[in-house]
Amino acid sequence: MRITDIREATAAIGSEMSNAFIDFSQMTISVVAVASDTIRNGKPVTGYGFCSNGRYAQGGILRERLIPRIEAADAADLLDQDGRNFAPCKIRQVMLSNEKPGGHGDRAVAASAVDMAVWDLVAKLEEKPLWRVLSERFNGGAHDEQVLVYPGGGYYYPGKGLERLREEMRGYHDQGYKAVKMKIGAASLAEDLARIEAVIDEIGSGGDLAVDANGRFDLSRALAYGEAMGDYGLFWFEEPGDPLDYALNAELAAAYPGAIATGENLFSVQDARNLARHGGMRPDIDWMQFDPALCYGLTEYLDIVETLEGLGWPRRRHIPHGGHQLALATAAGLQLGGSESYPGVFQPFGGFADDTVVESGMAEPGEYIGIGMEAKAAMFTEIQRLVGA
């Protein structure tokens, strides 16, 4: 069994929205296809992958470093022990050979797109949904039928007022979501509090609202927001300060009684472990949000979950960033706490399969073979256009 072709392309996912840190007008992602020599229905079995939004396409690193190393490897160095399927950890090792330690940034994003395609391929070769493969290999066969999902929304758009924010949140409830998320930090504290109170009024409970500062705050502003928001009983306060400012996070955790969530901008086991060691995060109430499509891929994400278990973090305290089918499958198969979702943003890549129903804030991962990208028509058409055979 061998890989016969690896393709990569850049997809545009630009939009007019912004969070507290960046605007998304020029945003791109990398899309990857990994084709095998196994033929089914007259076509090579092929896995597809992409990186999550926010860190741009990584064509240079893919074309110059990661893909050539896989292409140059002996076929056996990419297979599992009995040679019957590809081995994601061995492919990770090959594509990252001769890479120095540290500096987990764009390289991790590039590797994630390849790794997602590899896992899609592995599950397709087993003719199983990815969540079932994960459940069998890493969770003793257990899985969740339904996964808590919440829309990563509430972005700042030019001219967006309270009424449009309420309308957006009402729309999520109409779609079956219960918990929702909104951005904070690109306005003043007073304006943000008015926005938060409008949304709580709209959805009925602070416990169903998460707020996300996207790493914008310094310590004093994080503490000021924490103090002002303390009585809302929010679902969580996300990425209050710079994602690498563990000391800020620890100070906030000591002062803010509610839950803190962070991790989407930490891309390795080493960085995740530092957050757990130095960030003051509380395994009984806080949330870890590493993204399996940014942190070198699901393969490294599994290592992160395992490493954090060794530091006292139950799997239920992970809710991955990303808002795509990979995150949903991972949450179902490993029985994590939930998964982000992107209904309507980062299209056509955001969100789940076209027939995924969200009810009472829960979604089913579905019985699609592999990750199930073929069941998300607009996205799969775009993937085929970009990297199809």
Add this chain to the structure above:
Amino acid sequence: MRITDIREATAAIGSEMSNAFIDFSQMTISVVAVASDTIRNGKPVTGYGFCSNGRYAQGGILRERLIPRIEAADAADLLDQDGRNFAPCKIRQVMLSNEKPGGHGDRAVAASAVDMAVWDLVAKLEEKPLWRVLSERFNGGAHDEQVLVYPGGGYYYPGKGLERLREEMRGYHDQGYKAVKMKIGAASLAEDLARIEAVIDEIGSGGDLAVDANGRFDLSRALAYGEAMGDYGLFWFEEPGDPLDYALNAELAAAYPGAIATGENLFSVQDARNLARHGGMRPDIDWMQFDPALCYGLTEYLDIVETLEGLGWPRRRHIPHGGHQLALATAAGLQLGGSESYPGVFQPFGGFADDTVVESGMAEPGEYIGIGMEAKAAMFTEIQRLVGA
């Protein structure tokens, strides 16, 4: 005043050597030229830059993200207050706009090549050596006439035995170096101890020998090496564990009486601050080795030095990685502890100007205008070939 042209190209610096983590056979770097509309001697004043070895060329990030943002900016947004020269911090801000926090890896390397070219250009427009510009702007006019330099050598090569290692070190002494460095960690502890003892025997003092594990060791091996090497009185023990494993570093620092040096694989103020906060590093004996041509450039390096001063770290405890003229100029202008050097490796980019004399382990930064790349003939010829007008 405005930038008229930005060019980038990939230079091959591959060689047969390896450290404990990677081999360098496929190594590349990015080279950048930034041309201004100021004409002198009939030619546009142009700054040149490149990233340090070890993290590969970054053409994709340069072409798709960083360079287009600078090209799209208003000229005034790149200039200092009186409009008479370019402002490196404003250019950094422009080229990194719409980039999310965290994930300081390849992007930081790409930015470093641009930033080096910008500083070369800034100093050329002032018609001064860069070290003098740094001394005037950031060091009250003080500078060092001579800078401690040491060769980053002692690599593992296929078939390299003790005799060739001794010969290499003898060569450095013949060239005027006093302190030297060698790699450890790609052999057994016993073999490495034999290599270390051979070098100490050759150069006469453990205090002149630094050893570098390149982040290879887990805690038990780091402690074992630390214990075995405790009596040699080495110059320093470099990058014992993964560069992000602050806890390992802190445990070693508590057990190992000698100096520890690390930092070359941390590429931002945030990561550097975490090392100072959580890594157990001792400001009276340890060394910080951040690289101004990997960590988003000299502009960010200046922020790192200042941030660490606020945490009790004197400037003399910094010895930048990189082994090039930028590091030497930075050390002289800011009065740091010294600078790495690469005589004979990473050619033609490693090492200083052709007429730089090393005597008793010290080098003079020279009176070349700008960084002085024109005074390193083989390198400058290659730069001209790659990005010359």
